[in-house]
Amino acid sequence: MSKQRPAFVRYLYCLAGIAFLVYSTYIVFILVMHIWHHAPHSEAHADSLSKEDRLYQEMLKGVDAQNAGLAYKDIGEIHKLYDFHKNEAKAVTDSKNLCVSCHGDVPHDKKKEIRAFLNMHAYFMACETCHIKSETPGDHRYVWYNKVTGDEKSSIDTGFFLEDTPYKLMPLNRGGEEPRIFDTKAMVKYVGEFKNKVGEMVPAAKSASLKVIHRPMSSLENSVKCNECHNSNINEAYLPLREIGYNDRRMAQIVGNEVAGMIDRYKEFYIPSFLKPSEEK
Amino acid sequence: MRIFFLFTIMAAGILFGTLSAHASSIVPDDENCMMCHKYPGLSRVSDEGYLRQFYVDSDRYAHSVHTKVKCTGCHVDIKEIPHKEAKIVDCSTECHITMGDSAKPFSHSKIVEELKGSIHNVDNEHVNARIAEDFPTCTDCHSNPTYRFITDDVRDVHDARTQDKIFQKCSVCHDQDASYKYYFNHVTHRIKNLSASEDVVKTCSKCHSRDDMAEKHKLKNAASTYLDTFHGKAVEFGMENAPTCIDCHVRDGQSVHKILSHKSPDSATYVENRYKSCEGEGCHANTTREFGLIRMHVVIDKDLYPVEFWVALAFTVLTLGVFFLLQGLMVLELIRIMFPNLSFRRKRNG
Amino acid sequence: MKGLPLVKIKNGEKHYLKLTQNQRVQHMFIMVTFILLVATGFPLKFHFYPWAKPMIEMFGGLHVTRFIHRVCGVIMVGQFFYHWYYLFKNMAINYIIPAKKTGTFSWGEFGRFVYYSPMCPRKKDAQDIAAFIKYALFISDDMPKHERFHWREKFDYWAVFWGIPVLGITGIFLWFPVWATSFLPGWAVNISYIAHSDEAMLAVSVIFIWHMYNAHVNYDKFPMSPLFLTGYMPEHLMKHEYYMEWARINRIVEKDPSRLLDLDKEKDAEMLTNQEKMELIREQIEFMKESTTGGKYNKGGSHHE
Numbered sequence: 028m029s030k031q032r033p034a035f036v037r038y039l040y041c042l043a044g045i046a047f048l049v050y051s052t053y054i055v056f057i058l059v060m061h062i063w064h065h066a067p068h069s070e071a072h073a074d075s076l077s078k079e080d081r082l083y084q085e086m087l088k089g090v091d092a093q094n095a096g097l098a099y100k101d102i103g104e105i106h107k108l109y110d111f112h113k114n115e116a117k118a119v120t121d122s123k124n125l126c127v128s129c130h131g132d133v134p135h136d137k138k139k140e141i142r143a144f145l146n147m148h149a150y151f152m153a154c155e156t157c158h159i160k161s162e163t164p165g166d167h168r169y170v171w172y173n174k175v176t177g178d179e180k181s182s183i184d185t186g187f188f189l190e191d192t193p194y195k196l197m198p199l200n201r202g203g204e205e206p207r208i209f210d211t212k213a214m215v216k217y218v219g220e221f222k223n224k225v226g227e228m229v230p231a232a233k234s235a236s237l238k239v240i241h242r243p244m245s246s247l248e249n250s251v252k253c254n255e256c257h258n259s260n261i262n263e264a265y266l267p268l269r270e271i272g273y274n275d276r277r278m279a280q281i282v283g284n285e286v287a288g289m290i291d292r293y294k295e296f297y298i299p300s301f302l303k304p305s306e307e308k
Numbered sequence: 309m310r311i312f313f314l315f316t317i318m319a320a321g322i323l324f325g326t327l328s329a330h331a332s333s334i335v336p337d338d339e340n341c342m343m344c345h346k347y348p349g350l351s352r353v354s355d356e357g358y359l360r361q362f363y364v365d366s367d368r369y370a371h372s373v374h375t376k377v378k379c380t381g382c383h384v385d386i387k388e389i390p391h392k393e394a395k396i397v398d399c400s401t402e403c404h405i406t407m408g409d410s411a412k413p414f415s416h417s418k419i420v421e422e423l424k425g426s427i428h429n430v431d432n433e434h435v436n437a438r439i440a441e442d443f444p445t446c447t448d449c450h451s452n453p454t455y456r457f458i459t460d461d462v463r464d465v466h467d468a469r470t471q472d473k474i475f476q477k478c479s480v481c482h483d484q485d486a487s488y489k490y491y492f493n494h495v496t497h498r499i500k501n502l503s504a505s506e507d508v509v510k511t512c513s514k515c516h517s518r519d520d521m522a523e524k525h526k527l528k529n530a531a532s533t534y535l536d537t538f539h540g541k542a543v544e545f546g547m548e549n550a551p552t553c554i555d556c557h558v559r560d561g562q563s564v565h566k567i568l569s570h571k572s573p574d575s576a577t578y579v580e581n582r583y584k585s586c587e588g589e590g591c592h593a594n595t596t597r598e599f600g601l602i603r604m605h606v607v608i609d610k611d612l613y614p615v616e617f618w619v620a621l622a623f624t625v626l627t628l629g630v631f632f633l634l635q636g637l638m639v640l641e642l643i644r645i646m647f648p649n650l651s652f653r654r655k656r657n658g
Numbered sequence: 659m660k661g662l663p664l665v666k667i668k669n670g671e672k673h674y675l676k677l678t679q680n681q682r683v684q685h686m687f688i689m690v691t692f693i694l695l696v697a698t699g700f701p702l703k704f705h706f707y708p709w710a711k712p713m714i715e716m717f718g719g720l721h722v723t724r725f726i727h728r729v730c731g732v733i734m735v736g737q738f739f740y741h742w743y744y745l746f747k748n749m750a751i752n753y754i755i756p757a758k759k760t761g762t763f764s765w766g767e768f769g770r771f772v773y774y775s776p777m778c779p780r781k782k783d784a785q786d787i788a789a790f791i792k793y794a795l796f797i798s799d800d801m802p803k804h805e806r807f808h809w810r811e812k813f814d815y816w817a818v819f820w821g822i823p824v825l826g827i828t829g830i831f832l833w834f835p836v837w838a839t840s841f842l843p844g845w846a847v848n849i850s851y852i853a854h855s856d857e858a859m860l861a862v863s864v865i866f867i868w869h870m871y872n873a874h875v876n877y878d879k880f881p882m883s884p885l886f887l888t889g890y891m892p893e894h895l896m897k898h899e900y901y902m903e904w905a906r907i908n909r910i911v912e913k914d915p916s917r918l919l920d921l922d923k924e925k926d927a928e929m930l931t932n933q934e935k936m937e938l939i940r941e942q943i944e945f946m947k948e949s950t951t952g953g954k955y956n957k958g959g960s961h962h963e
Contacts, residue, residue, distance in 0.1 A: 536705075540705075541720075542720060545701075545711060545714045545720045546719070547721070592836055595839075596836070598839040598840075599835065599839040600844070602835060602844040602845070602847045606848055613848075619849040619852050619853060620856070623857065623860075624856065626856075626860065627860040630864065631860065635867070637790075638871055640795070644793060648799075650796055651796045652797055
């Protein structure tokens, strides 16, 4: 070597050079072999399964793996088969509600006839609104929280219908030290720990924890029912519509014959047990 | 009966138009479907585990080609509110609008007939695997398209012709609530090439890029092989009017819905016709039969295309053989440079 | 002086001529067209990588890259033909014409002339490769003593010699497929595509790794060799890597010292002593002074136009 460099520089140079050459060999190999690559055939077998088996496979590797046994469903993931009307952009998902963090934005799935209606209400009413019923009227006060930012407002513009509003109605305790009726700091912590551990829990421990989490809930028979708000007697409505920001015209629509009448028809023709949303756990 | 019905619609339309500030963006909804379907939250998980959203964006619908059709015009099985799960819409249904030049009710049945004559019908003689659920219906390829009027397209005719200016001229004779806007949109929408090239490829790719489908139906992965051709790459890199699936697979003057198997003599891709399909406007000129035989969906497969297979194999061996050899020499040299004075001979000598 | 000096002395080191001006220009042409061909062709070959589209868009779209690729291809093939002309011209000038003029032409000697021309692979190369392998496998400490172009450079040269016809012919088939299929079967265009893109892949991997390594980044030359710009190589590299060529040039220069150019000496000669500098400056001040005060230099100034 006519140029004299320290030995460690020489070692460094050679090792870096060898590493680079090995890496470039790998890259060139990949690039050259592209012509032989076929798209993976693994999906092929999934599709030759029956619908139930396929669903089970999907649950095993996809939906379930991410959410560890929880029933989360993102409202943004509309299935393409049902996308004729192309509504993709219009759905604000809730990233703040504690219930939604497990149950997703589309939580109702049992009662075939009314589940879509219930989900529609879940879009702008927190689960607590109906599923934690106040003991006596006036126990709860209400705020609108932003599903994305978490900002709370005492009233929002309800002059037009709540299309894709980012706000959701949330009941709070009127009196007492703790305003939150479900997502107290202790409960948020407990649910967080539960979600981290649920994968390794034995069934008994899991159901015990679930019981603790769902203890504040009213039983399903005692949840707030459709006609407790959509009732022509406005003063008997469960929700204090005026207090949460509704004007007379909108209140008239909510309790009017179109909605209330439809509920009555449902009650008569479609499902006599309509007002008893039972068997949901 | 029908006259009475039309009167009701018109009355409702006029009433709505005068009453509401949102008249331009809300579809006349005398059926009151939007009472519920205006809420984006109206959704549920289907029995197959897929999320379904029942929301209809009325603003978008008002600008779509179906804007004059009422909900029940397509969803004919819905007769009352509330309703049970609706059936999947059959596009060959005669809906409650009439064609412009006659009183005949309108329907897409002609197109459905053409689709039935094509390879996309499960009963076509050239179908390899008769799996009905794999064959496309209208909504597998089409969503509800919105009217597009691109003012730039008309600028060539007159530089000041904005949409508003054109409507102003119409309104001199026609009433404001008359149908001229609808017919204007209806016609201008069709002047332009409707789908961008990449949209056409995307539509066909929904099925033809799936290996499982190709395997079941004994086809090749048409989309990925197409994307490897210069045609596919031109589409991919945004070249305007680059040739898509339908440019080669639909015979000149035929409906795009009537795509035939390459085995059928009427097909655009039938061996004896194929080169003629290459001779479209702005495509290749003076083609020969052999030109048509240049393969557009090549897979490297020993049995299917032996020539391509062996050439690819020879070049792969050459490239990797030469390259690996040279890499090996360089690595050896670098190792040698690390230990400049360490040869066996010197040891023996020294 | 006959052509470029074989040895230049600059900053105290001898530099040996390795590439003539013509050869450097040829290399420059092939280098620029090659880089542009790769930059416009690879995004198409590897269209499924995320960098492909931005690269095409950087050039201004497919219309532009297609144009650049075709123009560069034509230039590269043109250069291939020029190189053939260059080879025959050198044979004529350096052997055939002088030999005929002196009446000493013989086919045997012409064969030897070609055999010993710088790029012709010969027995010495096989010996050099064997010596290199012995050296690389720690069997010997002696590096082979190379001539003007060693076997690695000859490999690069002949790889391009084979590559350009393959890429050129397949390229023209892809450019004019209608013409190609007027006398060839349809699948000829398909295999042209495979051959064109695979051969390009080979060229790119060999040039960007092997050639770059040998010419620029190997241990002695790191980080870069100016050879492809200047055509000269410093003595320490020359002696180390091209011992035979170093010895050959030294012999010529010894016989004919006019082939050596000592830039250092020239530079020294051009240097002014401090004494001379001061004299020059004072004289100029004097001149400026006189011209502003209307001295003798100012007269007849208008005639100078």
